[in-house]
Amino acid sequence: MIVKSTLLSGSKKNFHFDSPSSKLYPLNLKYSGSSPSHNLTHPIQMLRVFFVLAFWLFLFNPESAFAQRTSLLEISKFVDGDTFWVLNEKGQKEKIRLIGIDTPEARRTGRTEVEYFGKEASDYVKRILTGRKVRLEYDVDRYDRYKRTLAYVYLEDGTFLNALLVKEGYASAATFPPNVKYAKYFVRLQQEARNQKKGMWKE
DSSP, X not given: OEEEEEXXXXXXXXXXXXXXXXXXXXXXXXXXXXXXXXXXXXHHHHHHHHHHHHHHHHHHOTTTTTXXXXXXXXXXXXXXXXXXXXXXXXXXXXEEEETTEEOOOOSOOSSOOOOTTHHHHHHHHHHHHTTOEEEEEOOXXXXXXXXXXXXXXXXTTOOBHHHHHHHTTSOEEOOBTTBOTTHHHHHHHHHHHHHTTOGGGOO
């Protein structure tokens, strides 16, 4: 596809995009040196460029290209390393379970026993979330069988909490289809944490 551009100096130059091959390569801009027949500022040309760039953004990062997140929500109560409560956008208390990861159990319940590194993981999450607000991002399934809201969680500065816990060795990757948006990313972070003997992987 030929894309033309008028330079600030007034001289007109010609650029074109190489057509992508079957492999995924970035767009390659090349100078052709021929006289233009269109201008990049033309509405139709601008629209074409927008759709090409949007397509490539989605192709290389489909998980986050069009991800929608909630407004900032206040933490109302902590449960353990991967579960806590927020006040949702309606002002109601909502129980959140982090998607794609699993922290060791920090409490003994009717179904579980306290697990190695569970208290450390729970204390770490409580420490970094206390007094802060978070944004939620959802996947295919919104709720689990316990009626908890399944979410990817982001801190106010954009830190991806689910990924941070795996990266620092406080959680392991735990994939439950169809919520697999960041599954490969979490597995890679877990392998790196194990190799570096972080957190629960020290022993």
